[in-house]
Amino acid sequence: MSETTDTTETSTATGAIDGEADTTERPLVEGDLVLLVDAKGRRYLVTLAAGTEFQTHAGVVPHEQLIGRSEGIVVSTTKGQRFTAYRPSLSEYILAMPRGAQVIYPKDIGPILMLADIEPGCRVFESGVGSGALSMGMLRTGATIVGYELREDFASRATKNVRGFLGPEALDRYDVQLQDSYAGIDHTGFDRAVLDLPEPWRVVPHLADAMRPGAIVVSYSPSIIQVTQTREALDRAGFAEASTMEVLNRNWHIDGNAVRPDHRMVAHTGFLTRARRPAR
Numbered sequence: 001m002s003e004t005t006d007t008t009e010t011s012t013a014t015g016a017i018d019g020e021a022d023t024t025e026r027p028l029v030e031g032d033l034v035l036l037v038d039a040k041g042r043r044y045l046v047t048l049a050a051g052t053e054f055q056t057h058a059g060v061v062p063h064e065q066l067i068g069r070s071e072g073i074v075v076s077t078t079k080g081q082r083f084t085a086y087r088p089s090l091s092e093y094i095l096a097m098p099r100g101a102q103v104i105y106p107k108d109i110g111p112i113l114m115l116a117d118i119e120p121g122c123r124v125f126e127s128g129v130g131s132g133a134l135s136m137g138m139l140r141t142g143a144t145i146v147g148y149e150l151r152e153d154f155a156s157r158a159t160k161n162v163r164g165f166l167g168p169e170a171l172d173r174y175d176v177q178l179q180d181s182y183a184g185i186d187h188t189g190f191d192r193a194v195l196d197l198p199e200p201w202r203v204v205p206h207l208a209d210a211m212r213p214g215a216i217v218v219s220y221s222p223s224i225i226q227v228t229q230t231r232e233a234l235d236r237a238g239f240a241e242a243s244t245m246e247v248l249n250r251n252w253h254i255d256g257n258a259v260r261p262d263h264r265m266v267a268h269t270g271f272l273t274r275a276r277r278p279a280r
């Protein structure tokens with residue numbers, strides 16, 4: 001999705017190169033996902049289609065007002081409410097997409113990608129897949145996922161979300177199976193395992209056989225009681241290098257000289273536990 005710019009030229013704030021046409025412009029086209037953001041920061045996801053309208057209590061925007069226009073364009077509804085249109089980033093998509101199960105938030109997905117060292121071509125075991133938020137982060141780095149999920153409606157939602165943001169080709173690397181991961185794992189040779197389900201310690205004993213030596217497991221759990229049980233299970237199964245952390249996210253209010261931390265912060269969401277499978 002990213003554009004490259006010749007850094008030997010002088011770029012303007014809009015990305016245009018001085019004295020030249022704005023070569024980085026990529027107009028919105030039919031089929032694009034677009035995030036419409038109003039003055040209060042409310043966000044709405046739409047897929048552009050000719051003959052369709054974005055409808056809100058504050059009026060209507062025909063998609064024709066967006067198709068062919070520049071990303072970042074401001075449009076007005078029939079009642080005069082203004083929206084700015086952007087292609088959503090992955091974080092924005094995750095926060096706005098339809099959900100089945102509770103998602104892992106971007107603040108934790110980023111660190112999980114690093115802790116688990118998710119890289120192009122690596123084979124990941126994921127359970128459960130829920131709404132597919134974490135799956136999308138991993139697929140976008142080029143990983144291949146076998147995901148075990150108990151609920152058919154969640155598996156279907158995750159698959160739709162992945163297709164919606166990454167396109168149908170991403171599904172070639174996303175094999176979601178309706179399986180209970182507490183009962184066992186029918187596949188072997190995984191480079192990584194990423195767990196987000198109520199009792200991860202019940203999956204850990206199966207991971208020892210399903211993962212290759214040197215492989216990394218990361219487990220996300222909201223409660224420290226879940227963490228202690230998982231850590232004990234990792235020890236029993238012979239995993240090494242175990243560690244647990246959490247990520248706190250504090251934004252800052254910056255308005256001229258009024259500079260202070262926001263009154264609210266995203267503090268606890270979940271604990272991230274990481275361990276490695278040694279050779280036997």
Ligand SMILES: C[S@@+](CC[C@H](N)C(=O)[O-])C[C@H]1O[C@@H](n2cnc3c(N)ncnc32)[C@H](O)[C@@H]1O
Nearest residue numbers: 101104128130131132133134149150180181196
């Ligand atoms: C919190 S959600 C996962 C959310 C996901 N990480 C995301 O970011 O969208 C937990 C999921 O685990 C699934 N689950 C629970 N127990 C399971 C099991 N034994 N085997 C497979 N999936 C299970 C649930 O159905 C649920 O969809």
